[in-house]
Amino acid sequence: MLKTKVAVLLATGLLASCVEAQNTEAAIKKALEPKLGGAKIESVRETPYGGLYEVRVAGDILYTDKKGDYLFIGHVYDTKTSTDLTRARIDEINKIKFSELPLEMALKQVKGDGKRTIAVFEDPNCGYCKRLRQTTLKELDNVTIYTFMYNILSEDSFVKSKNIWCAPDRVKAWDDWMINGKLPPSAPAACESPNDKIVALGQKLKIQGTPAIFFTDGSRIPGAVDLKTLEAKLQSLK
Numbered sequence: 464m465l466k467t468k469v470a471v472l473l474a475t476g477l478l479a480s481c482v483e484a485q486n487t488e489a490a491i492k493k494a495l496e497p498k499l500g501g502a503k504i505e506s507v508r509e510t511p512y513g514g515l516y517e518v519r520v521a522g523d524i525l526y527t528d529k530k531g532d533y534l535f536i537g538h539v540y541d542t543k544t545s546t547d548l549t550r551a552r553i554d555e556i557n558k559i560k561f562s563e564l565p566l567e568m569a570l571k572q573v574k575g576d577g578k579r580t581i582a583v584f585e586d587p588n589c590g591y592c593k594r595l596r597q598t599t600l601k602e603l604d605n606v607t608i609y610t611f612m613y614n615i616l617s618e619d620s621f622v623k624s625k626n627i628w629c630a631p632d633r634v635k636a637w638d639d640w641m642i643n644g645k646l647p648p649s650a651p652a653a654c655e656s657p658n659d660k661i662v663a664l665g666q667k668l669k670i671q672g673t674p675a676i677f678f679t680d681g682s683r684i685p686g687a688v689d690l691k692t693l694e695a696k697l698q699s700l701k
Contacts, residue, residue: 487529491516494531512539512548522557522669524549558681559668566609568657568664570627572634575605579697582677584613584661584670587623587640592674595687596641602690606697610637613665613673614658621658629654 488507495518496504505519515526515535526535538549564582583600585592600608612627614620623640629650630636639645650656676684676693680700684692 487516491518491527491529491531495527495534498534510539515539517552519556522553522671524553524556554682557669557683559677559683561677561679561681564609564677565657565660565664568661569609569611570633570637572608572610574603574608577605577607579606579700580609580679581606581697582609582611584611584665584673584675584677585641586613586616586620586673587627587637588616588620589673591687593641595674596638599688599690599693601642603693611661611664612637612658613661613670613675615662615665615673624658625650625654625656628656628658 487509491507492504496502499520502520505521506517508517508519510517510526514528516529518525518527526537526539527533538547540547561580561582566582569582583595585595612620612624614624623646626647626649627633627636627640630647636647639647672685674685674687676688678684678696678700684696
């Protein structure tokens with residue numbers, strides 16, 4: 464009988480806690496969403512520090528109080544370990560399942576033994592992407608690189624990507640353009656490219672800029688990193 468009463472009390476407490484959490488989330492969304500310029504709040508989560516609530520918006524993290532009266536934009540650090548807690552959380556929520564990437568829509572380049580694998584999202588008109596190609600990825604060895612032509616800068620990006628996709632040697636055409644500035648011939652009218660599907664994929668993965676590099680553990684690095692940084696990341700996956 465005692466065990467039954469305890470179980471009922473625990474269940475009642477958990478239910479009340481759940482309802483309170485849902486009410487808090489709803490209150491925060493109601494208070495903040497009208498002030499976020501049309502952005503939708505994906506989730507609200509109480510943090511273990513400072514009475515703050517984590518607010519997820521477009522793959523990023525903001526913080527607020529219980530009522531949504533105040534908004535905190537920035538990173539939270541653990542002073543004991545110097546750990547960037549916000550960065551760690553963003554990396555966690557933005558992880559992907561690498562095995563689910565539609566690699567058939569990417570350009571495949573094998574360098575050396577090709578044992579290591581990365582996926583890179585690049586726009587053909589992106590200056591930082593060209594710099595990544597001309598330095599880091601050109602020097603990187605023993606890797607298989609899957610390149611998704613992610614056209615987000617202009618309509619011309621779609622044209623260039625289609626021409627490259629429809630070239631006899633796609634990888635060579637991509638490098639010719641990104642490294643040497645040499646464009647391939649115009650694509651045949653009947654040739655179809657995965658341009659639109661890759662844009663939808665990039666949006667689903669919350670890729671807001673190029674280049675973006677993904678690793679087999681599901682993590683990502685945005686931007687044109689140097690060879691030392693990329694090698695260190697690949698070494699950490701072993």
